[in-house]
Amino acid sequence: MFRLRSETSRGMALSAPATLYVGFLVAAPLGILVAYSFWTQNYVSIDRTPTLSNYGFALNDPLVRHLLLKSIWIAGLCTIATVVLAYPIAYFIAMRARRKTLWLLLITIPFWTSYLLRVFSWKLILGFKGLMNSALISLGAIDQPLAFLLYNEFAVVLTLAHAWAPFAILPIYVSLQKMDRSLLEAATDLGCTGFQRFRRITLPLTFPGVIAACLIIFIPTVGDYVTPALVGGSEGKMISNLIQVQFGAANNWPLGATLSLIAMASVGLVATGFLFLANLARGTIR
Amino acid sequence: MTSHPIVELRGVEKRYGNLAAVSNLNLALSAGEFFSLLGPSGCGKTTALRIIAGFQEPTSGQVLIDGNDMADMPANRRPTNMVFQSYAIFPHLDVGKNVGFGLSNSGLSKAERDMRVAEALEMVELGDLEDRKSDALSGGQRQRVALARALVMRPKVLLLDEPLSALDKNLRETMQLELRRLQQSVGITFVMVTHDQYEAMTISDRIGVMFEGRLKQVDAPATLYAQPASREIAAFIGGMNFLAADVLSSGEKGLGVNIRGFGKFHIARNPKVSKHGERIEVGIRPEQIGISTAEEKSDMGIEAVVRDIAFYGESIHYHVIATAADAPLSVAVPNHFHSRDFARGDKVSLDIKSTSIIDLGTME
Amino acid sequence: MKVALKRIAPSLSTYAAVYLVFLYLPVLLLPLFSFNDGTIVAFPLSGFTFKWYLALSGEEALLRALLNSLFVGIASATLATSLGLLAARAFARYRFPLRHASEGLVMLPLVVPGIIVASSMLVLFLFIGLKPSLAAIILGHAFLTVPFAVSIMKSAFDEFDPSIEEAALDLGESVAGTFRRVTLPVVAPGILSSMLVCFTVSFDEFVLAFFLSGNEPTLPVYIWSQIRFPAKLPNTLALGSCLLAFSILLLVLAEIFRRRSTKRGTGK
Numbered sequence: 001m002f003r004l005r006s007e008t009s010r011g012m013a014l015s016a017p018a019t020l021y022v023g024f025l026v027a028a029p030l031g032i033l034v035a036y037s038f039w040t041q042n043y044v045s046i047d048r049t050p051t052l053s054n055y056g057f058a059l060n061d062p063l064v065r066h067l068l069l070k071s072i073w074i075a076g077l078c079t080i081a082t083v084v085l086a087y088p089i090a091y092f093i094a095m096r097a098r099r100k101t102l103w104l105l106l107i108t109i110p111f112w113t114s115y116l117l118r119v120f121s122w123k124l125i126l127g128f129k130g131l132m133n134s135a136l137i138s139l140g141a142i143d144q145p146l147a148f149l150l151y152n153e154f155a156v157v158l159t160l161a162h163a164w165a166p167f168a169i170l171p172i173y174v175s176l177q178k179m180d181r182s183l184l185e186a187a188t189d190l191g192c193t194g195f196q197r198f199r200r201i202t203l204p205l206t207f208p209g210v211i212a213a214c215l216i217i218f219i220p221t222v223g224d225y226v227t228p229a230l231v232g233g234s235e236g237k238m239i240s241n242l243i244q245v246q247f248g249a250a251n252n253w254p255l256g257a258t259l260s261l262i263a264m265a266s267v268g269l270v271a272t273g274f275l276f277l278a279n280l281a282r283g284t285i286r
Numbered sequence: 287m288t289s290h291p292i293v294e295l296r297g298v299e300k301r302y303g304n305l306a307a308v309s310n311l312n313l314a315l316s317a318g319e320f321f322s323l324l325g326p327s328g329c330g331k332t333t334a335l336r337i338i339a340g341f342q343e344p345t346s347g348q349v350l351i352d353g354n355d356m357a358d359m360p361a362n363r364r365p366t367n368m369v370f371q372s373y374a375i376f377p378h379l380d381v382g383k384n385v386g387f388g389l390s391n392s393g394l395s396k397a398e399r400d401m402r403v404a405e406a407l408e409m410v411e412l413g414d415l416e417d418r419k420s421d422a423l424s425g426g427q428r429q430r431v432a433l434a435r436a437l438v439m440r441p442k443v444l445l446l447d448e449p450l451s452a453l454d455k456n457l458r459e460t461m462q463l464e465l466r467r468l469q470q471s472v473g474i475t476f477v478m479v480t481h482d483q484y485e486a487m488t489i490s491d492r493i494g495v496m497f498e499g500r501l502k503q504v505d506a507p508a509t510l511y512a513q514p515a516s517r518e519i520a521a522f523i524g525g526m527n528f529l530a531a532d533v534l535s536s537g538e539k540g541l542g543v544n545i546r547g548f549g550k551f552h553i554a555r556n557p558k559v560s561k562h563g564e565r566i567e568v569g570i571r572p573e574q575i576g577i578s579t580a581e582e583k584s585d586m587g588i589e590a591v592v593r594d595i596a597f598y599g600e601s602i603h604y605h606v607i608a609t610a611a612d613a614p615l616s617v618a619v620p621n622h623f624h625s626r627d628f629a630r631g632d633k634v635s636l637d638i639k640s641t642s643i644i645d646l647g648t649m650e
Numbered sequence: 651m652k653v654a655l656k657r658i659a660p661s662l663s664t665y666a667a668v669y670l671v672f673l674y675l676p677v678l679l680l681p682l683f684s685f686n687d688g689t690i691v692a693f694p695l696s697g698f699t700f701k702w703y704l705a706l707s708g709e710e711a712l713l714r715a716l717l718n719s720l721f722v723g724i725a726s727a728t729l730a731t732s733l734g735l736l737a738a739r740a741f742a743r744y745r746f747p748l749r750h751a752s753e754g755l756v757m758l759p760l761v762v763p764g765i766i767v768a769s770s771m772l773v774l775f776l777f778i779g780l781k782p783s784l785a786a787i788i789l790g791h792a793f794l795t796v797p798f799a800v801s802i803m804k805s806a807f808d809e810f811d812p813s814i815e816e817a818a819l820d821l822g823e824s825v826a827g828t829f830r831r832v833t834l835p836v837v838a839p840g841i842l843s844s845m846l847v848c849f850t851v852s853f854d855e856f857v858l859a860f861f862l863s864g865n866e867p868t869l870p871v872y873i874w875s876q877i878r879f880p881a882k883l884p885n886t887l888a889l890g891s892c893l894l895a896f897s898i899l900l901l902v903l904a905e906i907f908r909r910r911s912t913k914r915g916t917g918k
C-alpha cells in the first residue's frame with residue numbers, strides 16, 4: 001500500500017547507497033594508508049610495529065622534498081597557465097559566441113577521449129624527431145630539431161594545460177553566464193570604459209569561477225602520473241612517479257602510503273592557503 | 287441527489303513542526319457543486335486540496351468522501367481525480383494514451399476503454415488530437431488533456447489546482463466559462479483552488495476564502511462580495527473604501543453609526559455583534575458611491591476634491607479627498623460615452639447610500 | 651568605447667580559433683598518422699595505408715584487453731548509474747539533513763588526485779582480501795564515475811515535473827506501476843546518457859586500472875605496455891584512433907540522449 005513516508009527518510013534512504021559507497025572508498029583506504037604509513041617493509045613481509053621512521057625518512061630525504069616541491073610548482077604553473085589561457089575562451093563563449101552550445105561541446109569533446117592517448121600524442125608532437133620539429137624544419141624555420149620541447153617542465157605544463165582546459169573554461173563560463181548583463185550596461189552608463197568595465201565588474205563577479213577552476217585543476221594535477229611519466233623525462237618527474245615506484249618496483253608499500261599521505265596533506269595545505277589568499281584578494285580586487 | 291455531503295472535512299489540520307499550513311478546517315460540499323478555495327499564495331488552499339486528494343496526510347482531523355473516511359485510503363484508491371497546476375501531462379505518451387492512462391487498471395475491455403477515451407476527448411473538444419504527441423500541444427490543449435484524463439475516470443470529485451494560471455489572459459477567460467459549462471454537463475463536484483478572485487467569482491457556486499491556514503468565510507460569490515465577513519476578505523475581493531465609524535445604537539434591524547465627517551447612517555449589521563459605543567470599521571465599494579459636480583450637490587451630498595484620475599477603459603476611478611473627514615476615497619464610474627468628466631482639483635459631491643455601507647466589525 | 655570593442659571582438663575570435671587548434675591537435679594527430687605509411691610521426695607524410703589497422707586484428711592480447719575493457723566499462727557504468735539514479739532522485743526531490751554534505755561527498759572522486767585514489771584502493775582491496783583483478787577495477791571505476799552519473803541523473807530529475815508521478819497515482823496506478831509506467835520511461839534517456847558517459851570514462855581510464863589490473867590488463871593498460879616499443883608505434887596509433895573514434899561516438903550518443911531526457915522532463 002502506498003504511504004507517504006517523510007521526506008527525510010526517503011531522501012536519506014535513496015542517497016545512502018551512493019554516499020556510503022563513495023564515503024567508504026574515501027575513508028577506508030585513507031585509514032589503511034594511515035596504518036601502513038606507521039609500518040615498515042621488511043623485504044617481502046610487513047613489520048607492523050608502529051614507527052615514525054617512514055615519515056622521518058620522507059621528510060628528510062632531499063629527493064622526496066625536491067619532488068614534492070616540484071610537483072606543487074608544476075601544478076601551480078599549470079593551474080596559472082590553464083586559467084590564463086582559458087579565461088579569454090570562456091569570455092568569448094559567454095559574451096561573444098553566437099552558438100554557445102556548439103562551442104561548449106567543441107571544448108569538451110577532447111576531454112572525453114583517452115587521457116593516456118592525448119598525453120602520448122603530445123609526446124609525439126614535441127619529440128626530437130616529432131611533429132613540431134619536422135614541421136618547422138620542412139617550413140624552413142629551423143635547421144636543427146629543437147631539443148628543449150620534450151622531457152622537461154615545459155612539456156609537462158603544456159600537456160597538463162591541454163588536458164585540464166575544460167575544467168578551467170566551464171566554471172569561468174558559468175560564472176560569466178550567471179552575471180547580469182545589465183550590470184555592464186549600468187557600468188557603461190556610469191562612465192566606465194570597456195577595460196574599466198571588465199576590471200571593475202566582470203573580473204570581480206567571475207572571481208569565484210576562477211577560484212573554483214584553480215582548485216579543480218591544482219588538486220588533481222599535483223598527483224598526476226601519466227604526464228610526467230611520458231613527457232616529463234628526468235627533469236619533469238613528479239611525486240606520483242615516486243609513489244608508483246614504491247607500490248611497484250621498489251615494493252615498499254609503507255613508504256608509498258606515507259608519500260601518498262604527505263602529498264595529500266601538502267595539497268590540502270596549499271589549497272587552504274590559496275583559498276585564504278583568494279579571500280584576501282577578493283577584498284582588494286573590488 | 288445524496289443527502290450527505292460528497293466531501294466533508296472535519297477539523298482538518300496540517301502542521302509542519304510549529305507551522306500550521308491548515309488549521310481546524312471544517313467544510314461540507316454538496317454533490318454537483320462547483321466550489322472554489324480562494325486565497326493568497328501560501329494560505330494553505332493547495333495543501334487542503336492535496337489532503338483531499340490523498341497526497342498529504344492531515345496531522346489531525348478527518349476527510350470523508352461520499353460518507354467514507356479516507357484515513358487509510360491512499361491517493362491511488364480515492365474516488366477523486368486531479369488537474370494539476372502544471373497539468374502533469376506524461377511527456378512520453380501521446381494524447382490518447384495520456385487520457386487512457388488510468389483506465390488500464392480498471393478492468394475494462396480495450397474497446398470500452400477506447401470508447402471512454404474518445405468520449406472524454408470529445409467532451410473537451412480534442413476529438414481529433416488523440417494521436418498528437420504531448421510535446422506538440424499548446425497550453426490550452428494541455429489543460430484540456432489534463433481535464434479529459436481526470437474526467438475519464440468518472441471521479442466523485444474533481445480537484446483542480448490553479449487550473450488556469452498557466453494560460454494567458456484571453457484564453458483564461460474563455461476557459462473559465464468552458465470549465466463552468468463542462469462541470470454543469472458532467473454534474474461532478476469540482477473543487478478548484480485559485481488565487482484569482484475574479485476567476486473564483488465567475489465560475490463557482492460557492493467560494494471558501496482562506497487566510498493563513500484558516501477558512502474565513504464560505505458563501506456564494508454575490509454574498510461574499512456584498513457581505514464580506516471581515517476587513518481582510520473585503521480587501522482581498524474587489525476594491526473597498528475603509529472608514530472608521532462609532533456605533534450609536536444597536537438593534538435587531540441594524541446599527542446606527544456615525545462615520546466621522548460623513549454623517550449618521552443606519553446600516554445592516556454584521557453577524558458579529560457590534561455593541562453600542564464601540565468603534566467599528568465600515569466599507570463602501572467604489573462603484574457604490576455616486577459622484578456629481580459640486581453645483582448639483584444634494585442635501586445629503588458630501589463635499590470632496592478630485593486628487594487623481596485613473597482611466598481603466600470600461601470604468602474611470604476617481605481618487606478623491608472627502609473635505610470634512612479629510613479621508614481619501616476611491617470612486618468608480620462606468621465609462622458612458624457622454625458622461626461628465628472631472629479634472630484634477632475639481633470640487634465634487636459624493637452620494638453614499640446607507641444600504642451600500644458594510645459593517646466590517648470591531649476595529650482591530 | 652564601441653571602437654575598442656570592435657577591435658577586441660575579432661582578435662578574441664582569432665584567439666578562440668587558435669585555442670581550438672591547440673585543443674584538437676593531439677586528438678587529430680593520431681588518426682592522421684595512423685594512415686601514414688611510415689613508422690615515425692614526422693612530416694612529410696609518406697603515403698596512405700590501412701595496413702596498421704589490419705595488423706591490429708591479429709593481436710590476441712589486444713582482443714583480450716578489449717574484452718576486459720568492455721566488461722569493466724559495462725559493469726562499472728551499471729553500478730555507478732544505479733547509485734547515481736537513486737542519489738540524484740534524492741538530491742533533486744527531497745530535503746533532508748546532510749543533503750549538501752552528501753552531494754559534496756559524491757563529487758569528491760572528481761578531484762582526488764589519481765595516484766592517491768589508485769594507491770589507496772590497491773592497499774584497501776588487498777587488505778580486505780580482494781586481489782588485483784577486473785572486479786577490483788570495476789569497483790574503482792564505479793567510484794570514479796559516480797560523480798558523472800549523479801550529475802547527469804540530477805539534471806534529468808531536475809527537469810522532471812514531480813506532479814506527473816502524482817498524476818499517475820491519482821489515476822489509480824500503484825507506486826511500483828508509477829515507477830514502471832512513468833518515472834522510468836521519462837528518465838530512460840538520462841539513464842542511457844549516464845551509462846554511456848560512465849562507460850567512456852571507464853573505458854579510457856588508465857592509472858587506476860594500471861594499479862589494480864593484476865594480470866588482466868584493460869585496453870589503456872595494454873596500450874601503456876605498447877607505447878614503450880617504438881616498433882609498435884604505428885599499431886598503437888591505429889588502435890588509439892579507433893579508441894578516439896569510439897569515445898566520440900559514445901559521447902555524441904550520450905549527448906543526444908541527455909538532450910532528449912531534459913526535453914522530455916518538461917514535456918515542452
